[in-house]
Amino acid sequence: MTDRLLQKGPLSFQDHWNLSGTSPHSVRTARVEIYRTMRAQGVPEETAEDLRTITSEFVTNAINHTVSRVLFVWAQITQTEAVVGVLDRGPRPNKPLKPLHPTIDQEFGRGLALVDQLATRWAARGIGRGTAVEAAIRLPRSYQEQLSTSDPALFLVPPQGLTSQRPE
Ligand SMILES: Nc1ncnc2c1ncn2[C@@H]1O[C@H](COP(=O)(O)OP(=O)(O)OP(=O)(O)O)[C@@H](O)[C@H]1O
Numbered sequence: 001m002t003d004r005l006l007q008k009g010p011l012s013f014q015d016h017w018n019l020s021g022t023s024p025h026s027v028r029t030a031r032v033e034i035y036r037t038m039r040a041q042g043v044p045e046e047t048a049e050d051l052r053t054i055t056s057e058f059v060t061n062a063i064n065h066t067v068s069r070v071l072f073v074w075a076q077i078t079q080t081e082a083v084v085g086v087l088d089r090g091p092r093p094n095k096p097l098k099p100l101h102p103t104i105d106q107e108f109g110r111g112l113a114l115v116d117q118l119a120t121r122w123a124a125r126g127i128g129r130g131t132a133v134e135a136a137i138r139l140p141r142s143y144q145e146q147l148s149t150s151d152p153a154l155f156l157v158p159p160q161g162l163t164s165q166r167p168e
């Protein structure tokens, strides 16, 4: 599923959470979990902060623009990038997701523009009835070097949990 969103190399780490798609508390939970998880993996503070902001926008969008009972949120780390993603249960948007350009007095339409600014790359795709969005931030060379000297078995972690989200 998520491997068909952003093209990625082998994962050195991943985790995921099922959150309520109807409670605004999910935004805070996702923010806390993503930041804690990324920092626990040694991701630099600024990158973890940006991933937290991106997650916040993705989860808020899923809550505000879909009628999902459950949201699936994930964190992944590859040799070069830290990645966050959110899958909702739809309905899907009627046109491809892209950053809007709100005028100064428009209150909404800034979330995806912010994601676009913070992420190295991001993508959205219809999955089942809903939409999966994923964003990656490139990791600094120091982190990559640290990863490349860790146990090579780390890179063989299968994408558990994600397969269960494939559309029926
Ligand atoms: N998961 C989603 N499912 C369906 N539509 C979405 C989803 N995420 C975003 N959209 C659509 O894309 C538009 C742009 O999203 P964006 O986050 O930039 O702005 P917003 O949510 O309208 O306002 P803001 O994020 O500034 O509060 C939304 O108005 C909505 O129509």
Ligand SMILES: [Mg+2]
Pocket (backbone or CB within 6 Å): 057, 060, 061, 109, 110, 111, 112
């Ligand atoms: Mg938004």
